[in-house]
Amino acid sequence: MRDFLSVLLLGLSLAVPAAAGADAEQARKLYDAGRHGEAAQAYESLIAAAPRDAALHYNLGGALFKAGRLGRAVASYERAFALDPRDRDARYNLEFALQRAGEEFIPSGTPPFLFWVFTALSERELAGLHWLAAWAALLLCAALLLCGEPHREPRRESLRPWTAFAFAAWAVFGLWWGGLRAVLPPDRGVIVSPHAEVRHGPGSGFAVAFTAPQGRRVRVLGASGAWLEVGVLKEGARGWIEASAVERL
Amino acid sequence: MRVILLTPILAALAAAPARAVVTVAAELSRSRVAVDDQLVLSVTVTADQSSLPAPQLPPMPSFSLYESGRSQSLSFVNGKMSASVVYTYVLAPRAVGTFTIPPIRAPGAAKSTDPIDIEVFKGAPPPAAPAQPGPARGRASGRGARHPDFFITASFDRPRAFVNQQVTLSVRFHYAARLLGDSHYDAPKLTGFLSEDLPPVREGSTEIDGRSYLYSEIKTALFPVQTGRLVVGPATVRCQVPRGLPEQFQPDFFDRFFAMSSPQTLTLTTEPLALDVEPLPAGRPDEFTGIVGRITAKASVDRVEAKVGEAVTLTVTVAGSGNLKSVPDPKRPELAAVRFFTTESAAIVEKNSDRIGGSKTFRTVLVPRVSGELSLPPVEFSYFDPETRSYQRAATAPVVLNVAPGAPGAGGAVASESAPSLTTIASDIRYLKTHPESAPVSAALAAFAGAGPWHGAPCAVLLFAGTVAWRRRMRDADPRGRRLRQALRTASARLREAQALPPEQTERAAVLIDEALTLYAADKLGVPAGGLTLKAALEGFNALPKPPSAGTLERLKAAWEEADLRRFAPGAAGAGDPKRFAAETAALLKSLDEEVG
Numbered sequence: 001m002r003d004f005l006s007v008l009l010l011g012l013s014l015a016v017p018a019a020a021g022a023d024a025e026q027a028r029k030l031y032d033a034g035r036h037g038e039a040a041q042a043y044e045s046l047i048a049a050a051p052r053d054a055a056l057h058y059n060l061g062g063a064l065f066k067a068g069r070l071g072r073a074v075a076s077y078e079r080a081f082a083l084d085p086r087d088r089d090a091r092y093n094l095e096f097a098l099q100r101a102g103e104e105f106i107p108s109g110t111p112p113f114l115f116w117v118f119t120a121l122s123e124r125e126l127a128g129l130h131w132l133a134a135w136a137a138l139l140l141c142a143a144l145l146l147c148g149e150p151h152r153e154p155r156r157e158s159l160r161p162w163t164a165f166a167f168a169a170w171a172v173f174g175l176w177w178g179g180l181r182a183v184l185p186p187d188r189g190v191i192v193s194p195h196a197e198v199r200h201g202p203g204s205g206f207a208v209a210f211t212a213p214q215g216r217r218v219r220v221l222g223a224s225g226a227w228l229e230v231g232v233l234k235e236g237a238r239g240w241i242e243a244s245a246v247e248r249l
Numbered sequence: 250m251r252v253i254l255l256t257p258i259l260a261a262l263a264a265a266p267a268r269a270v271v272t273v274a275a276e277l278s279r280s281r282v283a284v285d286d287q288l289v290l291s292v293t294v295t296a297d298q299s300s301l302p303a304p305q306l307p308p309m310p311s312f313s314l315y316e317s318g319r320s321q322s323l324s325f326v327n328g329k330m331s332a333s334v335v336y337t338y339v340l341a342p343r344a345v346g347t348f349t350i351p352p353i354r355a356p357g358a359a360k361s362t363d364p365i366d367i368e369v370f371k372g373a374p375p376p377a378a379p380a381q382p383g384p385a386r387g388r389a390s391g392r393g394a395r396h397p398d399f400f401i402t403a404s405f406d407r408p409r410a411f412v413n414q415q416v417t418l419s420v421r422f423h424y425a426a427r428l429l430g431d432s433h434y435d436a437p438k439l440t441g442f443l444s445e446d447l448p449p450v451r452e453g454s455t456e457i458d459g460r461s462y463l464y465s466e467i468k469t470a471l472f473p474v475q476t477g478r479l480v481v482g483p484a485t486v487r488c489q490v491p492r493g494l495p496e497q498f499q500p501d502f503f504d505r506f507f508a509m510s511s512p513q514t515l516t517l518t519t520e521p522l523a524l525d526v527e528p529l530p531a532g533r534p535d536e537f538t539g540i541v542g543r544i545t546a547k548a549s550v551d552r553v554e555a556k557v558g559e560a561v562t563l564t565v566t567v568a569g570s571g572n573l574k575s576v577p578d579p580k581r582p583e584l585a586a587v588r589f590f591t592t593e594s595a596a597i598v599e600k601n602s603d604r605i606g607g608s609k610t611f612r613t614v615l616v617p618r619v620s621g622e623l624s625l626p627p628v629e630f631s632y633f634d635p636e637t638r639s640y641q642r643a644a645t646a647p648v649v650l651n652v653a654p655g656a657p658g659a660g661g662a663v664a665s666e667s668a669p670s671l672t673t674i675a676s677d678i679r680y681l682k683t684h685p686e687s688a689p690v691s692a693a694l695a696a697f698a699g700a701g702p703w704h705g706a707p708c709a710v711l712l713f714a715g716t717v718a719w720r721r722r723m724r725d726a727d728p729r730g731r732r733l734r735q736a737l738r739t740a741s742a743r744l745r746e747a748q749a750l751p752p753e754q755t756e757r758a759a760v761l762i763d764e765a766l767t768l769y770a771a772d773k774l775g776v777p778a779g780g781l782t783l784k785a786a787l788e789g790f791n792a793l794p795k796p797p798s799a800g801t802l803e804r805l806k807a808a809w810e811e812a813d814l815r816r817f818a819p820g821a822a823g824a825g826d827p828k829r830f831a832a833e834t835a836a837l838l839k840s841l842d843e844e845v846g
Contacts, residue, residue, distance in 0.1 A: 052695070055682040058682055062680070084691070092679055097678070124694065128697040134707065145711075146714045148721055148722075
């Protein structure tokens with residue numbers, strides 16, 4: 001148990017935003033001075049030390065956007081949004097950048113309310129809630145088993161509703177988490193090259209099927225050497241693109 | 250248009266009658282028009298007074314409307330004055346469909362005009378009608394002779410023209426004999442044209458086929474507003490000439506004498522004159538508004554240094570040739586950093602060398618909303634150059650304003666016309682996060698989700714609890730076996746308690762040791778502990794499937810008896826140590842338990 005607490009504290013220390021240091025201040029000054037490319041490099045260095053810091057990904061997205069690298073800005077905002085989906089600034093900037101890329105933040109046909117509810121929690125938060133509910137359900141179930149003697153019947157009765165609640169929460173968060181993983185599969189990416197050429201096969205010898213604008217979100221369907229098979233989420237088109245033209249999320 | 254030649258207009262505008270009668274009438278040049286074409290609305294206000302009210306045009310959102318000009322006429326009939334003003338408007342349709350021009354009123358008029366329906370159809374304007382025979386030059390004379398004393402001609406300066414291109418109509422009155430009194434000119438009916446007078450009346454002399462003539466010439470600039478063959482109606486000149494001309498019809502001297510002294514009225518008219526009007530060629534720019542001619546544009550501001558909230562006047566001037574009165578207001582640039590107010594325009598018409606031109610100036614008040622360098626983009630006008638037969642573009646140079654921050658409340662002077670509201674100047678991403686918000690709960694959840702193998706711990710706990718519960722259930726299902734298995738444990742617990750007692754509690758220790766022996770025997774034999782005697786216990790042990798040895802039973806008997814003695818006759822018992830006795834009893838029960846199993 002002592003080891004588990006150590007892991008928990010370590011996780012907490014990593015999750016707390018670490019952008020308040022001198023390097024973060026230096027990056028911000030570069031941004032303010034209009035040296036957006038250098039600011040992006042500084043934020044990338046900070047992210048290497050704290051990859052789960054949503055604020056750093058948000059700031060990196062801003063620097064990249066100002067530097068004219070729309071595709072990479074969208075990728076950074078996507079990461080910031082995935083880590084902290086309730087951050088209004090991250091939502092706004094992601095939506096803004098996606099509009100520049102010709103994409104909708106909320107997929108067409110999706111009721112906005114449903115989208116907001118579905119993305120109210122991050123995948124990591126949902127996983128944590130899922131496991132927390134699982135722990136509670138199993139431990140309460142064990143307590144019920146241990147309180148099987150007749151003189152402990154009152155305590156057993158008091159544990160029953162909590163156990164049922166824990167199991168229900170486990171089911172809800174489990175389904176939610178699974179649904180989110182299904183809708184947002186991990187093999188996603190963003191096109192980072194301006195007007196990248198998507199071909200009919202994995203090689204420059206194949207004809208160009210279409211061009212995709214920078215910032216367009218894709219799903220990586222397969223790989224062959226230095227080429228990726230991608231499906232453009234908005235249009236539903238698919239083809240092969242050089243791996244360097246896609247930043248995987 | 251009515252012009253009185255050779256006679257100044259009498260300044261005989263008498264006092265207005267006590268009750269003026271005002272009438273208003275409206276007429277359209279045609280009832281059907283293509284959406285790319287134009288038509289003319291003529292509104293005539295007539296009254297028996299010299300000052301005439303202007304008509305009040307209702308809103309016509311389906312048309313772009315601009316005033317093209319007006320002409321006024323006065324007449325005296327039997328000493329009664331009548332005045333009328335014809336206001337000419339050009340309507341350019343904005344959409345396809347059937348529209349109605351609402352009634353037009355004039356102040357003082359008892360009745361407004363009737364509604365007028367217009368059908369606007371999609372497509373090009375109708376092509377020019379096939380040419381009809383007719384002279385491009387009209388001539389009439391009082392007597393029909395080859396070289397009469399009086400005749401008039403009408404001609405255009407060009408046989409064909411584009412829509413909105415200037416055509417000059419010249420009506421020339423030739424006379425080779427003396428005129429008596431005033432001559433009156435009635436202008437032709439100009440349907441399908443906008444007209445602009447080209448004063449003054451030219452006077453001169455010319456020679457035709459060896460005969461000398463004096464002439465008076467009136468020129469009018471015409472701008473066709475529709476395509477096809479347009480016909481200018483006959484122009485008329487009424488003049489007073491000596492009676493008896495020509496001489497061969499008055500052989501008598503007296504007749505000739507009285508004829509010379511009593512004038513007769515001679516009316517001369519021209520033949521209708523046709524003009525073929527071509528539509529403008531295809532490829533017109535989107536911003537083209539129908540200007541035909543050649544123009545230039547320039548823009549300026551009354552000052553280049555201003556503060557936020559201060560009014561600056563932007564002046565855009567279009568100059569050149571053509572009917573510049575019809576140039577619409579320029580399109581305002583979409584600048585969120587500037588608030589534009591109403592544009593006022595003024596046209597100056599110049600008539601040099603019989604060509605209509607001049608300039609039109611648009612003044613717009615604008616108020617900067619934000620500080621900094623404010624660049625007003627070029628204002629563009631598209632026009633058709635009939636000389637090159639191509640569409641051209643005239644654009645102003647960009648105008649740059651240096652806007653300084655305004656004092657608090659400085660912008661209110663102009664902006665107070667409406668309630669203050671938030672104005673979006675530009676959209677951009679939000680700024681960096683300088684103080685990221687910590688989310689310990691979210692971080693803890695994320696860390697907890699990454700616990701990995703530790704998530705198996707509750708399963709282990711559940712497995713343990715299940716094992717315990719199962720064993721408990723097994724135990725509860727066999728009470729006899731439970732007593733057998735726990736006999737030694739129950740007895741040992743009492744013996745340990747007896748050993749732990751202080752030396753002065755020997756009686757309590759004796760009770761516990763006695764109970765330990767009794768309970769052990771009862772549990773092993775499966776009988777109630779109450780009333781169990783030593784004899785019954787020994788018999789019971791001997792009856793077990795695996796009886797203990799005789800020595801052990803002897804030791805049990807001795808211990809049982811000593812325990813009873815210590816419990817019930819402590820005074821008669823030996824002074825043995827209770828702790829030692831308890832230890833010996835524990836060893837005895839252990840060996841007994843091992844033997845009986």
